[in-house]
Amino acid sequence: MQQGKQAVLVSVHVTLRAPKDQVQGPQGGALRVRLHAAPVEGAANAALLALLARALGVHRSQVQIVKGWSSRNKVVAVRGLEISEVHRRLGAPD
Numbered sequence: 001m002q003q004g005k006q007a008v009l010v011s012v013h014v015t016l017r018a019p020k021d022q023v024q025g026p027q028g029g030a031l032r033v034r035l036h037a038a039p040v041e042g043a044a045n046a047a048l049l050a051l052l053a054r055a056l057g058v059h060r061s062q063v064q065i066v067k068g069w070s071s072r073n074k075v076v077a078v079r080g081l082e083i084s085e086v087h088r089r090l091g092a093p094d
Contacts, residue, residue, distance in 0.1 A: 001086060007077035008086045014072045016044055021051045025091055056089050
């Protein structure tokens with residue numbers, strides 16, 4: 001994670017077609033996330049944003065994919081929180 005000018009940038013590695021949606025935590029420099037959704041017509045991206053918004057306790061509009069729309073490796077911007085708060089809410093070490 002890194003603090004950008006207007007948002008915290010979170011590197012995310014997504015595993016699709018998992019039994020349930022869940023944030024697994026940091027692994028290999030990225031936040032590992034498992035999603036039940038298939039990568040069809042943006043369903044997995046929408047599920048990722050909804051899951052991260054819930055996990056962070058922010059509105060869905062505060063979470064946005066800024067890189068990697070069609071990749072398992074993405075960069076997500078989180079607006080409205082400091083990096084230390086994002087770490088705390090995701091259970092990641094500082």
